[in-house]
Amino acid sequence: MAAPPTIDALSQFRLATSLGPIGASVNFTNSNLIMVATAAAILALLHFGMRPRAMIPGRLQALAELCYSFIADMCLDTIGPEGRRYFPFVFTLFFFILFGNLLGLFPYFFAFTSHIAVTAALALLVFVLSIFVAVTHHGMRFFTYFFPQGAPVALAPVLVPIEILSFLSRPVSLSIRLFANIVAGHVMWEVFAGFMLILTAALGIAGGAASILPLAINVALVGFELLVAFLQAYVFAILTCLYLHDAVHLH
Amino acid sequence: MDPVIGKDIGAGLAAIGVAGAGVGIGHIFAALVSSVARNPSARPQVFGLGILGFALTEAVALYALLISFLILFS
Numbered sequence: 035m036a037a038p039p040t041i042d043a044l045s046q047f048r049l050a051t052s053l054g055p056i057g058a059s060v061n062f063t064n065s066n067l068i069m070v071a072t073a074a075a076i077l078a079l080l081h082f083g084m085r086p087r088a089m090i091p092g093r094l095q096a097l098a099e100l101c102y103s104f105i106a107d108m109c110l111d112t113i114g115p116e117g118r119r120y121f122p123f124v125f126t127l128f129f130f131i132l133f134g135n136l137l138g139l140f141p142y143f144f145a146f147t148s149h150i151a152v153t154a155a156l157a158l159l160v161f162v163l164s165i166f167v168a169v170t171h172h173g174m175r176f177f178t179y180f181f182p183q184g185a186p187v188a189l190a191p192v193l194v195p196i197e198i199l200s201f202l203s204r205p206v207s208l209s210i211r212l213f214a215n216i217v218a219g220h221v222m223w224e225v226f227a228g229f230m231l232i233l234t235a236a237l238g239i240a241g242g243a244a245s246i247l248p249l250a251i252n253v254a255l256v257g258f259e260l261l262v263a264f265l266q267a268y269v270f271a272i273l274t275c276l277y278l279h280d281a282v283h284l285h
Numbered sequence: 286m287d288p289v290i291g292k293d294i295g296a297g298l299a300a301i302g303v304a305g306a307g308v309g310i311g312h313i314f315a316a317l318v319s320s321v322a323r324n325p326s327a328r329p330q331v332f333g334l335g336i337l338g339f340a341l342t343e344a345v346a347l348y349a350l351l352i353s354f355l356i357l358f359s
Contacts, residue, residue, distance in 0.1 A: 044358050207344060214347035221354070269340035 041228030043221045047148050065146040072133040072146075101129070105271070112275035116282050120275075123163070127156065128271035135216060135263035139256070147266075148216045150209060157209035160274045164204075168281035179284065208273060215266050219259045226252045296357035302349030309342040 049063040056062070083098025091099055105125045109117035131147060138145020146152050168176045180197040181190060230245035237244065317335035321328050 044354075210348060210351065211340070211344035214344070214351045217354070218347055218350055265336065265340055269337060272337055 041225050043224045064144040068137055068144045068146050075133050076129045113279045120278050124271050128267050131270055132267035139259055145216050150213045153209040153213040157205040161205040164277040164281040212266050215262050296353045299353035303346045306342050306346030313338045
C-alpha cells in the first residue's frame with residue numbers, strides 16, 4: 035500500500051521569481067510583484083477616488099475620504115495634536131499591510147505579510163522611528179521612560195530591567211503577531227483543502243461527497259481571514275500610534 | 286524514539302498553550318458585553334478597546350501555534 039498522502043502546508047510560502055526571464059535576472063519574486071500591486075491599488079484608490087472632488091462625494095470618493103479620516107482620527111486621538119506629522123507614515127503602514135493581507139486572500143496570489151522578513155522590517159521601522167522620535171523630543175531624558183514616575187525607588191532594580199525587556203519585545207511581538215496570523219490562516223486553508231483530497235482519494239465517491247465538510251470549513255475560514263486581514267492591519271497601526279504617543283509624551 | 290514521532294508529540298504539546306489565550310479572549314468579550322449592557326452609549330469606544338485587546342491576546346495564542354508549526358515542519 036502506498037504511503038498515506040501527507041499535507042504539504044508550508045510550500046505555498048516559497049518564493050518564486052515572477053515576470054519570466056526579466057524577473058529571474060534581478061530576482062523579482064512573486065512577493066515583490068504583489069507588493070507592487072498593493073502600492074498600485076492604494077494609489078489607484080486615492081487617485082480615482084479623489085478625482086471628482088465633489089462637495090457631496092460619490093461612492094468611491096466617500097470611500098477614499100473614509101480611509102483618510104479613519105487614519106487621521108486614529109492618529110490625532112491616540113498621539114494627540116502632534117499626531118498630524120505622523121499621519122502619512124501610519125496611513126502608508128496601515129494600507130500597505132491591509133491591502134497586502136487582502137490581496138493574499140485571492141487564489142494564486144501571494145501574501146507577502148506571511149514572511150517574517152517583511153513583517154520584521156515593518157516592525158523594526160516602527161521601533162527605530164519611535165526611539166528616534168523620543169530621543170529628538172526628549173534627549174537623554176528618554177531613559178526615564180523605563181522608570182515610571184511615582185514608583186518607589188526601592189523597586190527600581192526589579193522594575194527597570196522588566197520595563198527594558200518589555201520595550202525591547204515590542205518589535206518582536208509586532209512582527210510575530212502579523213506574521214503568525216497570516217501564516218496560520220493560509221496553513222489552515224491548505225490543511226482543510228488537503229483533507230478534501232485525502233477523503234476523495236481514500237473513499238472514492240463517498241469521500242467526494244464527505245469532502246463537502248472541509249469545503250464548508252474553508253468557506254467559513256474565508257470570512258474569518260477577511261476579518262483577520264482588517265484586524266491585523268488595524269492592530270499594527272494602533273500599536274504604532276500608541277508607541278509614538280509614548281515616544282512623544284510619557285518619556 | 287523515532288524523530289518523526291517526537292516532532293508530532295512536541296507539536297501537540299506546544300499547541301496546549303493556545304488554551305490560555307482562549308480563556309483570555311472569552312474574558313475580554315465577557316467584559317465587553319457586560320460593559321455595553323451597562324452603558325450602551327459607550328459602545329464605540331469600548332468596542333475599539335475590546336478589539337485591540339482581542340488582537341493582543343490572540344497574538345499570544347499564535348506564538349504558541351508558531352512554536353508548534355516550527356517543531357512540526359522543520
